[in-house]
Amino acid sequence: MxxxxxxxxxxxxxxxxxxxxxxxxxxxxxxxxxxxxxxxxxxxxxxxxxxxxxxxxxxxxxxxxxxxSPKDTGFLIRIAESASGPVFREILHATFLPLEGLTPxxxxxxxxxxxxxxxxxxxxxxxxxxxxxxxxxxxxxxxxxxxxxxxxxxxxxxxxxxxxxxxxxxxxxxxxxxxxxxHGRGTIGRSIHWLIRADLAPAVGDRQVLYYLQNPRLSGGSGTVVSTDEPDLFVVGVGYDPEHESIDDFPEDRALEQIRLATGVPGLAAEIVAADTTVAGMRxxxxxxxxxxxxxxxxxxxxxxxxxxxxxxxxxxxxxxxxxxxxxxxxxxxxxxxxxxxxxxxxxxxxxxxxxxxxxxxxxxxxxxxxxxxxxxxxxxMLLFGYRHNGAVVPEPGDDGELLEDPTEPTGRPGSRAPHARLTTSDGELSTIDLFGREFVLLTGSETWAKAAEQLAADLGVRLRAHLLGGEMTGDWTARYGVTTDGAVLVRPDRFIAWRSRGTGSAADLEHALRTVLDR
Known part of the structure; x- marks a missing residue:
């Protein structure tokens, strides 16, 4: 068949x-x-x-x-001896950090x-x-x-x-x-983890938490406790050396001992739902x-x-x-x-x-x-919006191809993520980010560029749409994209800048850019 x-x-x-x-x-x-x-x-x-x-x-x-998502106030990461403490360091998960200046x-x-x-x-x-x-x-x-x-x-x-x-x-x-x-740092640790059902509310409260444990009494000297979508279901893990032991060397009594050390709750009543091993590495x-x-x-x-x-x-x-x-x-x-x-x-x-x-x-x-x-x-x-792509783009003279740039100070260079800029329309506010994703987009304040894009889309059979900014759609976008209102910025469907003309240019320039990016 x-x-x-x-x-x-x-x-x-x-x-x-x-x-x-x-x-x-x-x-x-x-x-x-x-x-x-x-x-x-x-x-x-x-x-x-x-x-x-x-x-x-x-x-x-x-x-x-x-x-x-959990309906609580956030996801905490704690570095601690056990889930009951003492806590050495507490981190509010980056998920909840304000990034309004970078994205809608x-x-x-x-x-x-x-x-x-x-x-x-x-x-x-x-x-x-x-x-x-x-x-x-x-x-x-x-x-x-x-x-x-x-x-x-x-x-x-x-x-x-x-x-x-x-x-x-x-x-x-x-x-x-x-x-x-x-290539990379290879295997850096192995652990045994148990999916357990237990009441850990007295130790961890009702928030989503991830504990990285540093405790010499734990197997391997380290471990984790992670909450799940169910309030009484947790994953508890500890390190082990596969050259000298296996999961069979952690029968229920030893497993419970390690679980109680990790949670910091002596005598914890825990049901072990499942057990498995995992490898941590960087490759x-x-x-x-x-x-x-x-x-x-x-x-x-x-x-x-x-x-x-x-x-x-x-x-x-x-x-x-x-x-x-x-x-x-x-x-x-x-x-x-x-x-x-x-x-x-x-x-x-x-x-x-x-x-x-x-x-x-x-x-x-x-x-x-x-x-x-x-x-x-x-x-x-920086990690979410600062990396650049140096492949299907038309780099500008002098671009050193660096992998990172500060997204709070965008350059608009080809290879960089198209910056978030607020625009006003008759239907309300939106972001430049809202304009991207389905096709190539040409941002411009020039009708000449917009018409050139429309003609080129038809001639090449390419999904390309021009957004003329400055008429019914207005906003302070040119500085963030490094162009004048007479310029143009070609944005790929994945929101990365493929090419730009800082000011006036020709339809041939845009066609060359598209052909270069698309290997035409």
Missing amino acids: SESTPVLIAGAGLAGLSTAVFLGLHGTPSLVVERHPSTSTHPKARGQQHHVMEALHLAGLAEAMVEA ARSADASQAAAERILAERARELGAEIRFATTLESFEQDDSGVRAVLSDATGTRTAHADHLVAADGHRSPIRERLGIGT VADRFSSGRVHLVGDAAHTMPPHGGLGGNTAIMDGFYLAWKLAAVLRGEAGPGLLDSHDAERRPVGELIAENQFKNAIARSMPHLKRPEDTPPIEDPG
Whole structure:
């Protein structure tokens, strides 16, 4: 039996489902296969940061994530001896820091289990087919596409796809089959964690909390206590050395001893619902693309959980890749556009993974600190909105290609995120961010530029829309974008600036920019 699909996605976690959602948003269907019987049922990553919520707003999912978030005053991170104290340091999760000057989006704090269910439902609405309990057994690729062998309870079948997206986790059989290596700090710790049901309200209150524990009495000297969507359900983890012990060396009596030490509640009545092991590490794939196969999420980068951007980065991988795949499949772009997936996302993946490793050192693993290690970036705005993409853009003379810039002082340079600027319309206020996401956008105060964009869209068959600012839509935007009202700024569907003309120019300049970015 054989079937075909434009894009085959292996893995229905945050990265795979997000890719399917945003492909659907651009009119491209996909087939998602997942070897597990459902989306995640275990507490994992929590929180959708502001840049993610901008993307999810485009897909009509922002409010759903807010609704799935705990209805309390915030999510606390505590570095402590136990969940009962003493507390060495307390951190208000960056989810709740004010970033109004950078974005119109609000954040959310839905769990990964809730987020995956929401994404899966929306992906189906937008044309994706999701098959659980289905394994990608093998694949091969050539100039005509990818041929994959899929298996489920009914047997095996062949699927032909134009492109394959590897969202198959940190072990990534697809990455292994491609021979793509990884680099980074490697494995930095292993832990045993228990899903427990217990009344910890006297110790942790009724807020969502994450404790990083430093306690020599705990196995491995460290541990975690994490709340879940259910008020009496928690995850408790401690370190262990797999060379000398296994999960079998933690029978119920020893497990309860460790759980009581971690919670700081002697004699705690706890039901152990499940137990498992996990690996914390920092690795980044040496390449994010190989021919028609593209890596996203944990297949592309794994990182310690400290900092909370692992799941967020996985979602954004799908967001940034989907529009490129859709443009190539529609014939609007040449295949070279997809080369920018590695050029743009790998440096960002390395940046965030390294920063989370530094957070892990600072919060729970000080013994891993090296003399050359610098402190982590603490500014959430820099990590969410300050990174630049240096691939499918037209760089300006003198641009050194630096990866980060301060988003509170935007330059408007190609490769930078299009800045948030407030605009006024007859229907009320909106942000420049609200104008992006579905197609290329040309921001300009010049009718000449606007007409040139309209003609070029028709001539090239490209989804390009001009927004003429200064008439019915007004606002102080030119300084933030580094242009005059006679200038123009070309913004990609992912809200990154592709090209700009600081002042007057020609339609040929705009055409050259589009052809360069789209590999035409």
